[in-house]
Amino acid sequence: MTISHLLEAFEGAGANGATGLSMEDSLADHELEVFESGYKAGWDDCHKAALTSGSALSEDFAQNLRELTFTYQEAYTAVIRSLEPLVCQLVGTVLEGLDSESLSKKINSEVTKIAKSHAGCTVHIICHPRKLAMLKSALPRSTGLTITLGAESTFSEGQINLRFVDSEREIDASAFATQVRTLIQSYFDDLNREPIDG
Numbered sequence: 001m002t003i004s005h006l007l008e009a010f011e012g013a014g015a016n017g018a019t020g021l022s023m024e025d026s027l028a029d030h031e032l033e034v035f036e037s038g039y040k041a042g043w044d045d046c047h048k049a050a051l052t053s054g055s056a057l058s059e060d061f062a063q064n065l066r067e068l069t070f071t072y073q074e075a076y077t078a079v080i081r082s083l084e085p086l087v088c089q090l091v092g093t094v095l096e097g098l099d100s101e102s103l104s105k106k107i108n109s110e111v112t113k114i115a116k117s118h119a120g121c122t123v124h125i126i127c128h129p130r131k132l133a134m135l136k137s138a139l140p141r142s143t144g145l146t147i148t149l150g151a152e153s154t155f156s157e158g159q160i161n162l163r164f165v166d167s168e169r170e171i172d173a174s175a176f177a178t179q180v181r182t183l184i185q186s187y188f189d190d191l192n193r194e195p196i197d198g
Contacts, residue, residue, distance in 0.1 A: 081188075103171065104134060107138045111143060112143070114162070122148065126151070126161040127159070
């Protein structure tokens, strides 16, 4: 058995006297500093890793979005290109019907206007030979005008010329149809010039 328990310990009293803290308190403070330093380093590492991971995720998301947009555009272009024959056929069919219908209405309207403004005059109407029958049926009855019909093979089927007194009017229903066809064809020509992969 030792007698150390009977002797006064000076190291505790010196440490306590100089700093006002016991050795245990100093050790606890040191351990707390080490813990806080380690915690801060861990937090900084975690924050840095989260930023790096977030940046990588953002880049991945942006890349996926670019690929998705590209895929959509590619599919859209391919579908539009495949519809070209159908669209051109539909437009052609609709415009052929509109040519005759709009021509009949326009002739009727123009002759009625001439009858109101130049009653009793002679109106010479010239059209393509294939449109003579349509023209006869389209003219209004009892206009008070003398109407003569003539054919001109150089006219387009939608072109009609009305001559009366010192005036002349031209109706060209096929011009609209031609313009629509040209616009649609230009659209598909431009589309077909673009590469399908963007």
